[in-house]
Amino acid sequence: MQRPVKFGRIEYEVEEHQVLQSTLRRDLAPEMVSQRHGPGGQKLAYIEGWRLIALANEVFGFNGWSHAVVQQTIDCVDQIEDKFYVGVSSTVRVELKDGAFHEDIGYGVCEGMKSKALSLEKARKEAATDGLKRALKGFGNVLGNCLNNKNYLRWANKFPVATPAQPQKNETILEVPPDVHKSRYNAMEGKKRTAEAVKVPQLPTSLLREEKQTAEPQESKQKLPAPHCPMLPTDPKLVSKSDSSFTTVKPSNVSGGQKSESNPVFKDDLLNESDPVKMERKRRQQQKKEEFLQQQMKRHKSDDNK
Structure with a gap:
């Protein structure tokens, strides 16, 4: 239009x-x-x-x-x-x-x-x-x-100088003729029909929602795989579920032939972590905990010998 x-x-x-x-x-x-x-x-x-x-x-x-x-x-x-x-x-x-x-x-x-x-x-x-x-x-x-x-x-x-002719009775108007109102109404109706014909049809709200959902990428719905942490054991035999929030990991034998105490680590936070900086920080914290436990075990062993 x-x-x-x-x-x-x-x-x-x-x-x-x-x-x-x-x-x-x-x-x-x-x-x-x-x-x-x-x-x-x-x-x-x-x-x-x-x-x-x-x-x-x-x-x-x-x-x-x-x-x-x-x-x-x-x-x-x-x-x-x-x-x-x-x-x-x-x-x-x-x-x-x-x-x-x-x-x-x-x-x-x-x-x-x-x-x-x-x-x-x-x-x-x-x-x-x-x-x-x-x-x-x-x-x-x-x-x-x-x-x-x-x-x-x-x-x-x-x-x-000629005097103007007097208007005839049929040339005068007492009220607005109906043809004027009719022509104005027809013009308004014509514009309305043209606007409705050119108007773009709109889809219902339900269809718009369905199209929006189908337009979303499928990759966003898939969950990212859990990152691999070198400090966690990959052997499923070493992992046991003690409760809903912690996982008890059985570490390997330390020097002296004795087994260290079980160390609790975070399950959900560490498995679902995707930031390499946070992963490195948690790895260092875990390493420090193991070193501290080894020192405590050595100290207890020396006290027993004495």
């Missing part, structure tokens, strides 16, 4: 790119242009914000572009008597789904209102809308760049 590509990294197809490029080069229809009075009694042509947003949705698609207010600064808040005069500047960024973007600055002014909060609200919204218009204008003529062309304005001013 392919990972979804993030917005800003979706490349346009060749045909889609060519169609968009040819559309953005076209000029606006005169019906889309509005006029307002400017300083010095002149008329200024502009496009309304809601018209421009609807046009951008038609050109790029509702999910093909996005905009954000990067920065907004309150430049001035003046109060003269009981009226407020506010100026706000905004930086707006418009980005397409392939990562192309334009940033521009917009300005909003509110003069003569008696409420400071309403003055700030009006100035902030006007600055954001003005920044959005100027940022969209950077993509082409159809999004408002043609309004800066004087030749286009002379041509557009020849046409009478």
